[in-house]
Structures are given as structure tokens and as C-alpha cells.
Amino acid sequence: MNKRMMVMAGLWLSLTNAMANPMTEGEEAILIKQAFPAMKFISTVDDNINFDLLIKDPLLVNLEKDLHGSPFLLASFVENHATQGGQVSQFTTGLLSASTLGLVPVVSNNDLTIYYRIRLQKNTISEFSYSKNFTDAGFLWAGPNQELTDEAKAWVESTVPMFLQDLRKDKKLKAMIDEYEYYFGGES
Amino acid sequence: MKSHNLFLSFCCALLVFGCANTARVSTDPAKNKFKVSKSVQIPNETVLSIYIAKSELESEFYSNGLHKPGKALREGVAAAFSPYFSDVSFLDVSSDKPIGLLLDIKPDWQFEYGQIIASFDYKLFDTTGKVINQGKVSNKAGLNYSQTDAAFFNSTYKAMQQLVVRVLNKHLPTAEKYPATLAMQDVNTNLLIDEEKPRSSGTAFLINKTGHLLTAEHVIRDCLVTKIKFADQVYDAKIANTSQLLDLALLATDIESSDYLAIRAAGDLELGEKVVSVSYPLKGLLASSPNLTLGNVTSKKALQGSLGLFQFSAPIQPGSSGGAIVSESGEAIGVVTSTLNVAELIKEGIVPQNINFALNGQYVSRFLDRNQIAYATQASEISSTSVNEATLASTAQVACYQ
Incomplete structure (x- = not known):
């Protein structure tokens, strides 16, 4: 009997919790449903590979590369930072490579991070970043290679849906759009 | 003779490869060359707040990639002070958090022969607004032009290690000696500015x-x-x-x-x-x-x-x-x-x-x-x-x- 009562109490508790928190854990409400105002886009990512994907989304249909007067800016850029293990590997294989006059490749291990930054009047409103670890091998005499590998480019493209999902839930951007609507909403 | 050649090629390799590589230094406080007096309680329970201008903490520039000296500065200061003070935070004038000591730091960067020279003028205030210590610390670090983060971080971190030890050894602070009685929002901000030099x-x-x-x-x-x-x-x-x-x-x-x-x-x-x-x-x-x-x-x-x-x-x-x-x-x-x-x-x-x-x-x-x-x-x-x-x-x- 006691066991049954405990089960019933547990069921009741979970039901009240579910009523108090209609969203499941980790889920946030979609706040932004309308398209962003005309916004300038700049990118340091090779060939602007994410621009074509971004502009297909209804939220970013007004994204343009040459919109010099807009107070809004979406910037995407990547950072490549060697991990601690990568630094050791780079150092030892670098020494080996230098002592063999560059015949042996330098092996590096980096955390590649892509940033999507939304700015208003040169002030960052929100920033979203996504990271992945990559191991690369390159020749010393080739110099530092700033270009992304094909694998890295594919990963950069895969971050676009994640960014668009996070973008829709951002409270600061919602407030920014609401202010835009207040002042310029009635204008075409 | 063979060992001489091996040593020579190792040095050449180090020279060739070492030029292109800089990384953040270890932030193990045990490796701090400046030693804290034995009479100082570590971690110290005095509530310390640090003021550095927002423009410095958020500074970024673009030169063949985005460089973030502000981030390196913030993390360098935090890494140097955190092991020694149990409650240290950057000044937020909208916060009601009480503090016992306020450290005002003004950074300056000079670039010279592949190095960054970081200088920091500082003033230490008690809760009455009295300057109880002031001076300058500086340090330098090798600069890798494609990844400047390590140079900004290392020069900051090393200079701040010197500063934190200087503050601890000179004032022997304790939570009783410098009680946290001043809310951040009540700090007299006029003390932190130079009226001759508006930003x-x-x-x-x-x-x-x-x-x-x-x-x-x-x-x-x-x-x-x-x-x-x-x-x-x-x-x-x-x-x-x-x-x-x-x-x-x-x-x-x-x-x-x-x-x-x-x-x-x-x-x-x-x-x-x-x-x-x-x-x-x-x-x-x-x-x-x-x-x-x-x-x-x-x-x-x-x-x-x-x-x-x-x-x-x-x-x-x-x-x-x-x-x-x-x-x-x-x-x-x-x-x-x-x-x-x-x-x-x-x-x-x-x-x-x-x-x-x-x-x-x-x-x-x-x-x-x-x-x-x-x-x-x-x-x-x-x-x-x-x-x-x-x-x-x-x-x-x-x-x-x-």
C-alpha cells in the first residue's frame, strides 16, 4: 500500500513539474520569427562559404555583402588555436622537420572555432561560436597555411544550421529587432 | 665530432622552428619567481576588485586575422590574481557587491623587435578612496605576428604576478584589516580617471x-x-x-x-x-x-x-x-x-x-x-x-x- 502511494506521489510530482515547466530541459523558446533588417555581411572564412547558406534562411534574406550604410553587421570569422598536445607535437615534429630540411611534415593539432558576431553601430550585440578539433600535417617550407582544409570547410558549413537555431532564441537580438520595428517598422 | 654536429643541427632546428612558435605560459602559481611573504595568508580573503577600462578589456584589432588583446589581458590578470585572492573580480559600477580593496590598472603596450612590452601603471585604494600604493610593473614577451594572443597574455600574466606579490607583501592584507564595506556602485569613479585626458x-x-x-x-x-x-x-x-x-x-x-x-x-x-x-x-x-x-x-x-x-x-x-x-x-x-x-x-x-x-x-x-x-x-x-x-x-x- 505504501509502495503504491509513493508511486502515485511520484507521478503527481512529475505531473506538476511538467505543468510548471512546459518546455523540456535545455529547450528554449523561439523568440525571433521575422526577418532581420537589411544587414551587411563580412567574412574571413574562405570564399564566404557560409554566405550562400545563410541567405537562404528566411531570417537572413536581407543579408548583403556591400551594404556600407547599414548599422547592422553579421561577421563570421575563424580562429585556429593549437591544443596543448598539438603544441608538443608541433614542436617535436617541427624540430624533426627542420633538422631534415623540411622532408618530414609538421603535425599539428588545433581547435578550429568559427564565430558569428552580430554588431549594431560597431558594438557587438551577440556572438555565437562553435568549435571542432582537427589534426593536420604540412611541410615546413610551405609556410603557415591560412586556408581551410576540405574537411574544415565541410564542418564550417555544418555550423550554419546550429547558428540559425541559436539566433532565433537570442533575447538581445529580439530586443534589437523590436527597437528597429518601433522606429522604422512602418517604413518600407 | 658527431655529437657536435648533432648539437649544431638541433640548435639550427630550434632556431628555424622556434621563431614561428609561441604559446601561453603555464599558469601554475608555484612557478611564480616572485615569492609571497610567509606572513601573508594564501588564499587571501580580502575582497579585491580590479578596475581596467572597458575599452582595454574588450580591445580587438584586425590584421591578417582577428587579434584579441583585451581577452588576453582579462585572462592574464585573472590567472595571476585568482590563486592568491579567494574573491577577486573586475569592477562593475552597477553592482552592489561590497569590496575591501580596489586596484586601478592602466595598461600600455609597446611593440619592439618582435616583442611586446607591457607596462601597467597601478593605484591601490582602500574603501575610503585613499591611495595606499601606486607604481608601475612591466614585462615583455615574444610576439608571433600571426597569433598575438600568447604575447599579450604572457606579458600581462608575468607583470601581474609581480604586482600581486608586491601588493600582498607590502600590505599583508586580511579581511579584518580591509573589510568589504564599499559597494562597487558607490566607488568614487572620479578617482579612476585622468581629467586631463578624456578618452x-x-x-x-x-x-x-x-x-x-x-x-x-x-x-x-x-x-x-x-x-x-x-x-x-x-x-x-x-x-x-x-x-x-x-x-x-x-x-x-x-x-x-x-x-x-x-x-x-x-x-x-x-x-x-x-x-x-x-x-x-x-x-x-x-x-x-x-x-x-x-x-x-x-x-x-x-x-x-x-x-x-x-x-x-x-x-x-x-x-x-x-x-x-x-x-x-x-x-x-x-x-x-x-x-x-x-x-x-x-x-x-x-x-x-x-x-x-x-x-x-x-x-x-x-x-x-x-x-x-x-x-x-x-x-x-x-x-x-x-x-x-x-x-x-x-x-x-x-x-x-x-
């Missing part, structure tokens, strides 16, 4: 009898202290409302003046209509005099994508932002926000002249309505000479300190 300056104008002034938002952004010079007197200004979207800010002061400008709320502009602009050049508050320039409304629109801006030809200069564009009838028809980026166009062989932008009075009026601020919308009929005088009499200089 930036701009122009503002009075819009009513109750001491409200309008200026451009970028003039007062991130200011720790904002001051207004009006009629040869300096006033403290409180930032009452801002709109980053419009690049507009409202300042509240104790100024009592019957001179102020009406706003043309309808926003209608005539192409070619004559305008006056009054502004202050980029100088300290004590050495300033207003500049008055004349021009015309040259376009009702600005650059593609701009919002609420029009073009005018009255010459402006650094320090003009936030000034009023005044019509022949004495109404403020706009607020100066920006000018065309001439440097970029000169690279393409184009030399534009006097292409300046102002926010249309229509949006100024909406901003004031939204924030329920009283303002006039109709100027009294006055002569053109009087317009100049009225504009000068309503205009003030803004100085931003960090």
Missing part, C-alpha cells in the same frame, strides 16, 4: 530648461565618467537614455539655461536648405572653443542601408559628433552622427568633400517621446545672426573618461 570628446546641445542634452551614443559609449562643459563651467552628466540603433543619447545635468534648441519633429527637409553646425574640436575640456560652420542639406538620404540619416555639407571634424544641425529658423533638424569614410575612397582614387550625415529630427523626436522627455518643436522667429548665437548658446562639449 573621447564630442558635442551635445540643450533641448529644454531642465538640463537635458542630446548627443551621439558613440560619444558616451562605455564611459566611466561623462562631463559636460557649458558656459565655461564643468558639469557631471548622467546618461539617462540611449539608443544604439539611432546612435543617440540623452544626458541629464544640473545645467540651468533658458537657451535650448527646438526639434523639427515632422522631419521634412528641403534640399539645399541652409544649415549651421556648432561643434568642439578633439581637445581636453580646458582648451576648447566652439567651431561654427555653414552648409546645406545635400540629400534627404545617406548611404545605402542607412537608417534615418540625411546628408549635409557643413564641414565637421573629430569632436563634432552629437552636435545639432540647425536650420535658418533655429530648429534642430538633425544630430551629427558620422562622416563618409574618406580614407577608404582615397584608396580607390576618389576624394569626396563634405559628405556628412545626421539623424533626422523625426527620429530624435520619436526617441524623446519614447522616453517621455519634454522638448520644444517650434523655434521663435529669429534672424540668421541670432540663429548662430542661439546655436552657440545651446551647445556644450562632452568629455568621456575611462
Whole structure:
């Protein structure tokens, strides 16, 4: 009997919790449903590979590369930072490579991070970043290679849906759009 | 002989490869070459707050990739102080958190022969605002031009290790000796600024009898202290409302003046209509005099994508932002926000002249309505000479300190 009562109490508790928190854990409400105002886009990512994907989304249909007067800016850029293990590997294989006059490749291990930054009047409103670890091998005499590998480019493209999902839930951007609507909403 | 050759090739390899590689140093406090006195309690329970200007903590620049000295500075300072103080945080003047000691740090970076030399002037305040220690620490670190993070972090971290030990050994702080009795929001921010050196300056104008002034938002952004010079007197200004979207800010002061400008709320502009602009050049508050320039409304629109801006030809200069564009009838028809980026166009062989932008009075009026601020919308009929005088009499200089 006691066991049954405990089960019933547990069921009741979970039901009240579910009523108090209609969203499941980790889920946030979609706040932004309308398209962003005309916004300038700049990118340091090779060939602007994410621009074509971004502009297909209804939220970013007004994204343009040459919109010099807009107070809004979406910037995407990547950072490549060697991990601690990568630094050791780079150092030892670098020494080996230098002592063999560059015949042996330098092996590096980096955390590649892509940033999507939304700015208003040169002030960052929100920033979203996504990271992945990559191991690369390159020749010393080739110099530092700033270009992304094909694998890295594919990963950069895969971050676009994640960014668009996070973008829709951002409270600061919602407030920014609401202010835009207040002042310029009635204008075409 | 073989071992000599091996050693030589190792050194060559180190030289060739070492030049291209720098990394952040270990942040193990045991490796700090400056030793803390045995009579100091570690971790120390004194509540310490550190003030570094926001522009320094958020500084970034682009040069063949994005560089973030601000992030390295913030993390270098935190990494050096955290092992020694159990409660250390950056000053937040909106917080009510009580503190026992306040450390004001002013960073400066010099670049020399592949190295960064970081210097930090500092002042240590107790809760009464008394300076109990001041001086300078500096350090240098190798600079990898493609990844500058390590150089900024390492030079900061090493200098801060020296500073934290210096503070601990000199003052032997304890939570009892320096009790946390001063809320961050009650810190006298005037102690942290150099009145001779405003970070930036701009122009503002009075819009009513109750001491409200309008200026451009970028003039007062991130200011720790904002001051207004009006009629040869300096006033403290409180930032009452801002709109980053419009690049507009409202300042509240104790100024009592019957001179102020009406706003043309309808926003209608005539192409070619004559305008006056009054502004202050980029100088300290004590050495300033207003500049008055004349021009015309040259376009009702600005650059593609701009919002609420029009073009005018009255010459402006650094320090003009936030000034009023005044019509022949004495109404403020706009607020100066920006000018065309001439440097970029000169690279393409184009030399534009006097292409300046102002926010249309229509949006100024909406901003004031939204924030329920009283303002006039109709100027009294006055002569053109009087317009100049009225504009000068309503205009003030803004100085931003960090």
C-alpha cells in the first residue's frame, strides 16, 4: 500500500513539474520569427562559404555583402588555436622537420572555432561560436597555411544550421529587432 | 665530432622552428619567481576588485586575422590574481557587491623587435578612496605576428604576478584589516580617471530648461565618467537614455539655461536648405572653443542601408559628433552622427568633400517621446545672426573618461 502511494506521489510530482515547466530541459523558446533588417555581411572564412547558406534562411534574406550604410553587421570569422598536445607535437615534429630540411611534415593539432558576431553601430550585440578539433600535417617550407582544409570547410558549413537555431532564441537580438520595428517598422 | 654536429643541427632546428612558435605560459602559481611573504595568508580573503577600462578589456584589432588583446589581458590578470585572492573580480559600477580593496590598472603596450612590452601603471585604494600604493610593473614577451594572443597574455600574466606579490607583501592584507564595506556602485569613479585626458570628446546641445542634452551614443559609449562643459563651467552628466540603433543619447545635468534648441519633429527637409553646425574640436575640456560652420542639406538620404540619416555639407571634424544641425529658423533638424569614410575612397582614387550625415529630427523626436522627455518643436522667429548665437548658446562639449 505504501509502495503504491509513493508511486502515485511520484507521478503527481512529475505531473506538476511538467505543468510548471512546459518546455523540456535545455529547450528554449523561439523568440525571433521575422526577418532581420537589411544587414551587411563580412567574412574571413574562405570564399564566404557560409554566405550562400545563410541567405537562404528566411531570417537572413536581407543579408548583403556591400551594404556600407547599414548599422547592422553579421561577421563570421575563424580562429585556429593549437591544443596543448598539438603544441608538443608541433614542436617535436617541427624540430624533426627542420633538422631534415623540411622532408618530414609538421603535425599539428588545433581547435578550429568559427564565430558569428552580430554588431549594431560597431558594438557587438551577440556572438555565437562553435568549435571542432582537427589534426593536420604540412611541410615546413610551405609556410603557415591560412586556408581551410576540405574537411574544415565541410564542418564550417555544418555550423550554419546550429547558428540559425541559436539566433532565433537570442533575447538581445529580439530586443534589437523590436527597437528597429518601433522606429522604422512602418517604413518600407 | 658527431655529437657536435648533432648539437649544431638541433640548435639550427630550434632556431628555424622556434621563431614561428609561441604559446601561453603555464599558469601554475608555484612557478611564480616572485615569492609571497610567509606572513601573508594564501588564499587571501580580502575582497579585491580590479578596475581596467572597458575599452582595454574588450580591445580587438584586425590584421591578417582577428587579434584579441583585451581577452588576453582579462585572462592574464585573472590567472595571476585568482590563486592568491579567494574573491577577486573586475569592477562593475552597477553592482552592489561590497569590496575591501580596489586596484586601478592602466595598461600600455609597446611593440619592439618582435616583442611586446607591457607596462601597467597601478593605484591601490582602500574603501575610503585613499591611495595606499601606486607604481608601475612591466614585462615583455615574444610576439608571433600571426597569433598575438600568447604575447599579450604572457606579458600581462608575468607583470601581474609581480604586482600581486608586491601588493600582498607590502600590505599583508586580511579581511579584518580591509573589510568589504564599499559597494562597487558607490566607488568614487572620479578617482579612476585622468581629467586631463578624456578618452573621447564630442558635442551635445540643450533641448529644454531642465538640463537635458542630446548627443551621439558613440560619444558616451562605455564611459566611466561623462562631463559636460557649458558656459565655461564643468558639469557631471548622467546618461539617462540611449539608443544604439539611432546612435543617440540623452544626458541629464544640473545645467540651468533658458537657451535650448527646438526639434523639427515632422522631419521634412528641403534640399539645399541652409544649415549651421556648432561643434568642439578633439581637445581636453580646458582648451576648447566652439567651431561654427555653414552648409546645406545635400540629400534627404545617406548611404545605402542607412537608417534615418540625411546628408549635409557643413564641414565637421573629430569632436563634432552629437552636435545639432540647425536650420535658418533655429530648429534642430538633425544630430551629427558620422562622416563618409574618406580614407577608404582615397584608396580607390576618389576624394569626396563634405559628405556628412545626421539623424533626422523625426527620429530624435520619436526617441524623446519614447522616453517621455519634454522638448520644444517650434523655434521663435529669429534672424540668421541670432540663429548662430542661439546655436552657440545651446551647445556644450562632452568629455568621456575611462
